[in-house]
Amino acid sequence: MGMNDLTINKQQGQELNLKQQEAVTLSDQSALILAGAGSGKTKVLTSRFAWLIQNQIASPGGILAVTFTNKAAKEMLVRISAQLPINPRGMWVGTFHGLCNRFLKKHYQDASLPQIFQILDSADQKSAIKRVMKKMNIDEDFLPSKEVLYFINGNKEEGVRSNAYKAFDDISEKKNAIYKAYEDQCLKEGVVDFAELLLRCLELFQNKPMIREHYQSIFKHILVDEFQDTSKLQYEWLKLLTAKNSFIFAVGDDDQSIYGFRGARPGNMKDLQKDFKINNIIKLEQNYRSKNNILNAANAIIENNADRLGKNLWSEAGDGDLIRQYNALDDRFETSYILDEIKGLHRSGSRYDQIAILYRNNAQSRVIEMAMVSNNIPYRVYGGLRFFERAEIKSSLAYLRLITNKKDDTAFLRIINFPPRGIGAKALELIQDVANAEKISLWQSAERIESENKNTKISFFVHLIRHIEDQIEGNNIDESIDFINSYSTLKDHYGKDKDGSSRIENLDELVSAAKAYINEFREENTENESGDSKASILSDFLDFTSLESGELQASAGDDALQLMTIHSSKGLEFDTVFITGLEEGLCPHERSLSENNGLEEERRLMYVAVTRARQKLYLTLAQSRLTYGQTMYNLPSRFLDEIPNELVKRINAPKKSFAISTAKIATHSETKHAWKIGAAVEHAKFGVGIVTGYEGNENDLRVQINFHSYGVKWLAMEYAKLAEI
DNA sequence: CCCGAGGACCTTTTT
DNA sequence: GGTCCTCGGG
Numbered sequence: 188m189g190m191n192d193l194t195i196n197k198q199q200g201q202e203l204n205l206k207q208q209e210a211v212t213l214s215d216q217s218a219l220i221l222a223g224a225g226s227g228k229t230k231v232l233t234s235r236f237a238w239l240i241q242n243q244i245a246s247p248g249g250i251l252a253v254t255f256t257n258k259a260a261k262e263m264l265v266r267i268s269a270q271l272p273i274n275p276r277g278m279w280v281g282t283f284h285g286l287c288n289r290f291l292k293k294h295y296q297d298a299s300l301p302q303i304f305q306i307l308d309s310a311d312q313k314s315a316i317k318r319v320m321k322k323m324n325i326d327e328d329f330l331p332s333k334e335v336l337y338f339i340n341g342n343k344e345e346g347v348r349s350n351a352y353k354a355f356d357d358i359s360e361k362k363n364a365i366y367k368a369y370e371d372q373c374l375k376e377g378v379v380d381f382a383e384l385l386l387r388c389l390e391l392f393q394n395k396p397m398i399r400e401h402y403q404s405i406f407k408h409i410l411v412d413e414f415q416d417t418s419k420l421q422y423e424w425l426k427l428l429t430a431k432n433s434f435i436f437a438v439g440d441d442d443q444s445i446y447g448f449r450g451a452r453p454g455n456m457k458d459l460q461k462d463f464k465i466n467n468i469i470k471l472e473q474n475y476r477s478k479n480n481i482l483n484a485a486n487a488i489i490e491n492n493a494d495r496l497g498k499n500l501w502s503e504a505g506d507g508d509l510i511r512q513y514n515a516l517d518d519r520f521e522t523s524y525i526l527d528e529i530k531g532l533h534r535s536g537s538r539y540d541q542i543a544i545l546y547r548n549n550a551q552s553r554v555i556e557m558a559m560v561s562n563n564i565p566y567r568v569y570g571g572l573r574f575f576e577r578a579e580i581k582s583s584l585a586y587l588r589l590i591t592n593k594k595d596d597t598a599f600l601r602i603i604n605f606p607p608r609g610i611g612a613k614a615l616e617l618i619q620d621v622a623n624a625e626k627i628s629l630w631q632s633a634e635r636i637e638s639e640n641k642n643t644k645i646s647f648f649v650h651l652i653r654h655i656e657d658q659i660e661g662n663n664i665d666e667s668i669d670f671i672n673s674y675s676t677l678k679d680h681y682g683k684d685k686d687g688s689s690r691i692e693n694l695d696e697l698v699s700a701a702k703a704y705i706n707e708f709r710e711e712n713t714e715n716e717s718g719d720s721k722a723s724i725l726s727d728f729l730d731f732t733s734l735e736s737g738e739l740q741a742s743a744g745d746d747a748l749q750l751m752t753i754h755s756s757k758g759l760e761f762d763t764v765f766i767t768g769l770e771e772g773l774c775p776h777e778r779s780l781s782e783n784n785g786l787e788e789e790r791r792l793m794y795v796a797v798t799r800a801r802q803k804l805y806l807t808l809a810q811s812r813l814t815y816g817q818t819m820y821n822l823p824s825r826f827l828d829e830i831p832n833e834l835v836k837r838i839n840a841p842k843k844s845f846a847i848s849t850a851k852i853a854t855h856s857e858t859k860h861a862w863k864i865g866a867a868v869e870h871a872k873f874g875v876g877i878v879t880g881y882e883g884n885e886n887d888l889r890v891q892i893n894f895h896s897y898g899v900k901w902l903a904m905e906y907a908k909l910a911e912i
Numbered sequence: 913c914c915c916g917a918g919g920a921c922c923t924t925t926t927t
Numbered sequence: 928g929g930t931c932c933t934c935g936g937g
Contacts, residue, residue, distance in 0.1 A: 256926060284927045308927080381927045416926095449925065548923050553928085570925080604913090611913060734927060754924050776923055792924080815922065816928040 203227075203234065210469045211235045213436070215244070217429075217463035219414070219456060220438040223500045224485070224798035225476030225760065228438055232410055233263055235436055237270040245408050247271075251279040251428065253286060254412040257735045259758070260285070263412070279406070283421050284381055285734055287388035291379075294398055298391045301377040303592055303726050306733035310576065311597050312336065312380045318596070319368045322623075330361060338362045339369060343382035344420050344450050346389065376594045376628065382420075389424050403431040414439030414459070418450035426462065435463055441496050442489050445754060445792050447784070456496060474500045474798075476760050478507025481804050484830045485797040491829055492787045500798070509836040510804045512827065518551075518768075518812040522558045524838075525765050525807060529564065529748065532763060532803075539565055541762040543749040545796050547774040550814070551767060552750050559748065566748035570755050573736040579681065579690040580697055584732055586671045587664075590656050591725060594628040603629075606680035609644045618645065651675070661721065664728050665701035672698070704728055753796045764800035766793075769808040770821035771895065793826045806835075810877075820877040820893055822867065868892060868909045873900065 203211060207227055210220045211234045222228040236252060239245040254260045260281050268275055279286065288306065291298050307315060316339070317332045342352060349367035354360035373379065379387065392399040409429055411417070414437035417425070429435050437459055444453035459465065474482055482500045489495070515521035529542060544555055552568055559566045574580060582605055588598035603618075604610040622632035630652075637649040655674055659667035672678050672694045681687030681694070708724060749761065753774075768774055774793065779785035797804060806827065811820050866878045876894035890902055890909075902909075 282927065306927090309925095384927080446925075448923080550922080550928090607913070609913075736927070752924065773923095778923060788924095813928075 203230070204473055206469060206471050206473070207231050207234070210471070211238050215434055217435045217459075217465055218437070219459055219465050219468040220436070220471060221468050221496055221498055222438050222440055222471040223474060223498055224440065224443060224795070225474040226471035226500070227475060228440075228471070229259075229262065229266065229412070231471065232412055232436075232438055233266040233270065236263075236267050236410060239408055240271060240273070247273050247278050249405060250408045250410065251286070251406045252410040252412070253281065253283055253425075255282060255416055257282055257285070259412055282734070283424070284384050287384040287424075288730060288734065290388050290391065290402075291384065294391055294395070297395045297398060298387055299374075300379070300387070301592075303377065303722075305378045305588055305592055305595055305598075306384065306730055307373075307378050307380045307597065308576065308733050308736060309381070310581075311378075314600075315372065315378070315380075315597055316365070316369055318600070319365055319372055323365065323368060325361070325365065330358070330365075335362055335365050339366050340380075340382050342366065343386045344418055346386060346420060346423065372596075376596050377592050378595060378597065385420050385424060389420065389427065392424075392427050399427065400431065402428060403433060407433050409433060409435045411435065411437045411439075415441050415444040415453045415456060416446050416451040417455050419452055419455075420450075422452070422455045422458065429463075435459070442492070442498070442791055443757065443795050445757065445788060445795055447788050468496065470498050472498050472500055474502040474504075476801055477502060477798060478504050478802060480506050480508065480510060480834050481797060481800050484510055484804070484834050485794050487831055487834075488790060488797065488826055488829045489794045492790055494784075494787070508803055510806060510830065510834050511838060512806045512835050513808075513838045514823070515807060515809040516811065517818075518554050518809045521767060521807050521809040522554050525555070525767070525805070526558050526562060526564070528765075528805065530562075533564075537762060539746050539748045540567075542765070543751065543756060543759070543761040543763070543799065544765045544767060545751060545753045545756050545799070546767050547753060547776060547792075549752060551773075554813075555750060555767070564748060565745060566750055567745065569749065569751035574693070574696070574700075575732045575736045577690075577693055579677065579693055580732075583668060583672055583675075583677055583694055583697055584729065586652070586655060586675055587667065587725070588729060589630065589652065590659070591722075591729060593630045596629045599629040599633075602675070603633075603648060606676050608648065610648065614643075614645055663702075663705055663721075664725055665698045665705065667725075668701050669698045701728060704731060753792050756799050757795050760799055760801055762801050763803040763805070764796070765805040765807060766796045767807045768812070769806050769824040769827055770812070771824055772819070772821050773812075774824050774826070790826065793824075806830075820879045822875065822877055822893075822895055870894070870902070870907065870909055876900075 204227075207230065210218065210231050213235075220228075220231060222231065232252070236250060239250060240247055252263060254263060264275050264278075264280050267273075267278075267280070279289075281289070291300060291304075295302050295304070313332060313336055316335050317327075320327070320330070320332055320335065342348075349363050349370055352359075352363045352366070354363050373383070392402070406428060409425060411425065416439075425435060437456075439456060441453045441456055444451055447453075460468065477485075477500075479502055482502055486499055513521070513524050515524055525544065529539075532542060533539060546552060546555075549570060556566065556568065575584075582601060585598040585601040588595050589602065592598075603615065618629055618632045618636065621627075621635060622629050625632065625635070627635070633645050633649050636643070637646040640646065651674075655671060658674070659670055662670070678691055678694060681690040684690070705724065705728075708727070749759075753766070766774075771777075775786055775789035779789045782788075808823055808827070809821075811818050813819075867875065868878060869875050870892070873892070873894040876892040879891045879893045890907065892900055892902060892909075894900060
């Protein structure tokens with residue numbers, strides 16, 4: 188696995204340093220470990236796990252270790268088993284969602300859930316909400332489903348059910364009515380969304396003292412990774428589990444909290460100290476990753492944030508190269524500079540997969556990708572559509588889901604007419620009317636219609652599903668999926684499509700994924716005498732496809748350039764890192780500026796980006812950039828000013844090509860004014876800005892300026908007192 | 913039902 | 928500039 192190679196810390200194999208040792212060998216007490224970037228965080232967590240067992244303080248089943256991503260959970264398991272000769276089965280190591288799912292599956296009756304419940308991913312959830320709104324006759328123009336989604340998830344995150352919500356106006360009342368109907372619909376269909384997994388598990392522990400106390404006494408030690416990213420709900424969950432003589436060992440870095448927008452609450456770190464009476468936090472500040480010039484830049488940037496627990500990274504690795512900053516004229520020049528540098532690095536022996544290009548938003552990758560394609564440089568883009576989120580995969584799985592759970596209306600709607608089989612809006616309306624009138628699921632409704640009228644297209648669909656169900660009875664999942672892919676005519680359908688071949692490949696890949704899943708499952712269960720039933724393996728597999736949405740993408744091991752957003756670079760490290768688009772409006776993003784503490788989160792983002800680099804760090808920016816089809820003129824990012832001068836070597840683009848691109852517009856005013864498009868100017872009242880356009884003739888010339896703090900303004904040249912900077 | 917034109921949208925993302 | 932969704936004609 189290529190990705191895992193990248194994340195293995197340099198320090199592995201060496202002894203623990205004093206601070207790490209102190210953390211690992213803490214006696215029975217709760218602890219907060221402030222672990223800076225590259226300070227050996229995962230090593231400390233897994234060593235702690237091993238230490239607790241080796242010293243017989245806890246048994247493997249008596250520790251709960253929780254992370255955010257499957258990847259991190261897997262890595263933790265791998266590293267624990269490298270240190271200890273124990274069977275990972277039965278150990279409670281996983282993601283918040285994965286562990287909650289495990290608790291809920293085990294206690295489904297106490298949680299008031301059906302034995303088999305399907306997990307909705309975000310897209311499923313959104314379409315479920317849309318369905319509710321349609322049923323309630325609420326127009327999207329009046330209330331966008333996206334806003335309702337936000338409302339529902341936000342409330343679940345706060346632990347607020349619809350019956351506990353206090354509406355304060357018509358809109359909030361309406362939203363809550365949808366929330367209520369959505370809760371009912373999920374229950375009826377036997378489906379659970381991501382936030383529900385957490386909330387329902389919390390409620391299970393709250394409402395069932397027997398179960399709560401059982402787990403409270405089992406888990407004496409709870410280890411939490413990336414604690415700064417925990418939400419309110421997750422923190423409540425942790426508090427409940429540790430309420431009775433248990434200890435929490437939380438590892439995190441408040442400076443790397445970059446997920447505020449999805450509920451992360453770095454304030455949990457301060458609450459933790461208070462709630463668990465932790466008086467000394469252990470700081471891991473020695474960095475085993477980067478050269479000091481890079482660390483000093485990172486330290487200087489993050490220094491500008493006010494609300495920090497505070498730490499300073501240092502390293503024994505020496506100063507290293509100066510950071511290079513390149514000011515390009517536009518995004519294409521920026522890319523060609525990066526391209527040249529990468530070619531040079533590669534010539535002198537760098538591997539492509541040790542070079543990362545980071546950007547603030549995904550749209551920025553396009554220009555870079557085009558340049559790489561035309562120069563035959565292999566690259567890999569992270570993020571974007573995940574394997575299990577692909578339309579063809581979701582469709583194939585929907586057949587399996589419907590057969591597993593006939594009440595799953597989401598799955599039903601996905602495939603009732605896909606591939607197209609002549610069931611249109613009218614037929615669907617009939618099915619829905621019958622379902623509503625009889626209070627039955629769409630599938631039951633279709634069956635009822637079928638029993639009354641045998642020769643319809645609906646009847647054809649019912650027989651199709653029943654036939655698939657008969658045929659896959661007793662089969663392994665991979666065989667079942669293979670059968671579905673053909674018999675449902677999914678493959679034929681894509682075969683007709685001119686760009687359907689990759690979709691067919693993906694459908695085959697799904698069969699392989701299922702096979703791999705079963706094999707892994709068998710391996711883990713060899714000692715387990717009570718052979719799990721085929722049905723429960725199937726349901727586990729479906730959970731897996733919802734919870735593990737990605738990272739199954741193939742070809743990870745290739746030597747390819749790594750392209751990703753800054754967010755997805757967290758936790759990774761590379762010899763060389765290019766941070767691109769370092770302009771005001773992009774990084775920091777303009778939308779963050781109006782948010783509460785938005786700028787500080789952007790600065791943490793910058794901090795994360797800088798600390799990804801081991802040896803070489805490049806910072807690039809462009810004076811103008813094509814965004815959403817429009818040329819935008821941006822000022823350099825304020826974060827660049829926060830890096831001490833002596834750490835940076837600045838490289839500026841030649842001026843002449845710039846003059847050519849703007850000559851036409853500039854001639855307008857050449858006689859009277861020196862201002863050109865893209866020029867930085869200063870205004871007495873509005874401060875610093877960038878000239879972005881002209882309007883009018885020689886006598887009445889108006890200039891458009893994008894001001895740093897006042898936004899875009901039109902000023903009459905005659906009156907505006909501008910000074911060039 | 914299917915397809916194409918036209919409109920609205922557009923940070924970041926894991927589960 | 929690109930994508931996703933909706934709506935209307937074929």
